[in-house]
Amino acid sequence: MLATIDVLVRCQMMHKSACRNFRFLGYLVPVILLEVGVLMVLLKPGSSALTTAGLVGMMLAARVVLGVCIGVQVLVAGRGGE
Amino acid sequence: MFATDRLRSFKNRLGPLWWHSLLMLVAARAGDIVALCVGLFIVPDMVLREKLGAVFALVRLAAFVAVPLTVVGNVAMKYINMFLVQEDDGKIKALLRDLLVSTRRCRHWWGASLWLCWAHIRTGLAIEDNAIMWILAAFVLVSCWTPVATMLSRGLKQFYRITAARIVRPAARLVVLLLIRRLQVAGYLAGTLAQPVAVLIFLVGGLRRFMRKDIECVDYRELKSEMLRYLWPVAAMTVVTAFQLAIEPWLIRECFPSDESAGYYMAAVLGNIPMWAAPAMVPFLFSLVSEQFEGGESTRRMHLQSLACGRVRDRARHIARVLLRRAAYPSAARVVAAVHGLC
Numbered sequence: 001m002l003a004t005i006d007v008l009v010r011c012q013m014m015h016k017s018a019c020r021n022f023r024f025l026g027y028l029v030p031v032i033l034l035e036v037g038v039l040m041v042l043l044k045p046g047s048s049a050l051t052t053a054g055l056v057g058m059m060l061a062a063r064v065v066l067g068v069c070i071g072v073q074v075l076v077a078g079r080g081g082e
Numbered sequence: 083m084f085a086t087d088r089l090r091s092f093k094n095r096l097g098p099l100w101w102h103s104l105l106m107l108v109a110a111r112a113g114d115i116v117a118l119c120v121g122l123f124i125v126p127d128m129v130l131r132e133k134l135g136a137v138f139a140l141v142r143l144a145a146f147v148a149v150p151l152t153v154v155g156n157v158a159m160k161y162i163n164m165f166l167v168q169e170d171d172g173k174i175k176a177l178l179r180d181l182l183v184s185t186r187r188c189r190h191w192w193g194a195s196l197w198l199c200w201a202h203i204r205t206g207l208a209i210e211d212n213a214i215m216w217i218l219a220a221f222v223l224v225s226c227w228t229p230v231a232t233m234l235s236r237g238l239k240q241f242y243r244i245t246a247a248r249i250v251r252p253a254a255r256l257v258v259l260l261l262i263r264r265l266q267v268a269g270y271l272a273g274t275l276a277q278p279v280a281v282l283i284f285l286v287g288g289l290r291r292f293m294r295k296d297i298e299c300v301d302y303r304e305l306k307s308e309m310l311r312y313l314w315p316v317a318a319m320t321v322v323t324a325f326q327l328a329i330e331p332w333l334i335r336e337c338f339p340s341d342e343s344a345g346y347y348m349a350a351v352l353g354n355i356p357m358w359a360a361p362a363m364v365p366f367l368f369s370l371v372s373e374q375f376e377g378g379e380s381t382r383r384m385h386l387q388s389l390a391c392g393r394v395r396d397r398a399r400h401i402a403r404v405l406l407r408r409a410a411y412p413s414a415a416r417v418v419a420a421v422h423g424l425c
Contacts, residue, residue, distance in 0.1 A: 010364055011388040018371035022315035032326045039333055
């Protein structure tokens with residue numbers, strides 16, 4: 001799932017940047033910064049605030065949000081919204 | 083002759099994106115077999131289990147260091163592709179020349195930064211070997227050039243060369259690993275270093291065509307403000323994704339026990355195997371979409387096809403799970419179970 005959504009994100013980034021359309025940054029940047037920020041706060045060396053499953057779950061949640069955003073952007077573009 | 087005609091007709095029916103993706107798929111699978119042998123049989127023997135998690139973090143760190151030139155390379159890829167569509171070899175040569183100069187400048191700055199940060203890197207990753215310092219320095223220097231050469235080759239649509247590089251890459255690594263396997267992490271990093279060096283030599287060969295003396299450089303100054311406007315969003319996109327890719331394995335290495343970070347490394351590497359179709363397409367997508375866009379054609383069909391391709395995983399998912407179970411370390415079972423989501 002992580003790898004699948006990473007590839008979707010890459011395809012979206014490639015296509016939109018080739019067409020000089022950077023609206024996807026509106027969701028990509030906040031979601032990734034939020035994920036990395038939360039991980040850095042929770043995962044201090046020696047701390048047990050987050051388990052391994054919790055870490056992977058958080059990485060997965062961020063990617064699911066990105067996947068949904070890409071889907072919405074594609075649907076909106078299909079209806080002439082972009 | 084008949085076979086050649088049939089092949090040509092098949093190629094025309096597929097179109098450039100899927101034809102090159104198919105070739106890349108075949109080349110990448112050949113490369114994967116070599117990479118799989120290295121990952122399953124050579125790496126666990128030559129790198130101590132507790133050091134394995136450091137490898138992933140180090141490789142990602144080198145990629146993170148190359149981010150500034152990746153941003154510049156992305157912009158160059160877009161404009162060099164545009165010049166190629168306009169058949170303006172003079173501007174291509176001028177842009178190539180400017181990139182060589184800026185890459186050479188960045189190299190010195192990165193070498194000095196690495197020297198200053200080395201103590202922190204070594205403590206964070208728990209590595210004592212000094213030889214690694216030199217290999218990492220070489221890796222960082224090569225990392226300056228590789229993304230630029232790769233992106234220029236993509237922008238110039240040297241697709242066959244990019245596909246062949248996919249086989250050259252793991253082959254070079256395998257040869258080096260077999261020669262110096264007793265050096266443990268240093269040997270592994272030297273093998274990892276051999277990959278971009280071999281690819282760089284191979285790709286630069288294709289760029290020489292545009293650096294011939296009979297091509298006059300043409301100034302592209304009138305496009306510089308437009309290039310800068312394109313650069314900022316590309317920089318934001320590249321920095322954020324590189325930050326994510328570097329920080330995830332780094333945190334895992336620093337905050338979890340060595341066995342669990344080693345398990346993450348194995349799971350992440352093997353989890354990428356089932357994503358067969360999509361990465362084969364990605365190197366060609368940008369140039370072809372950009373070419374259509376600059377030519378005023380609709381790119382929606384190619385966009386939807388690329389997104390659909392990203393979801394193709396089918397039976398390969400099952401195969402990867404079996405491989406994960408066999409390759410993962412027993413003590414890393416929790417990580418492997420959680421990272422099963424990868425495939």
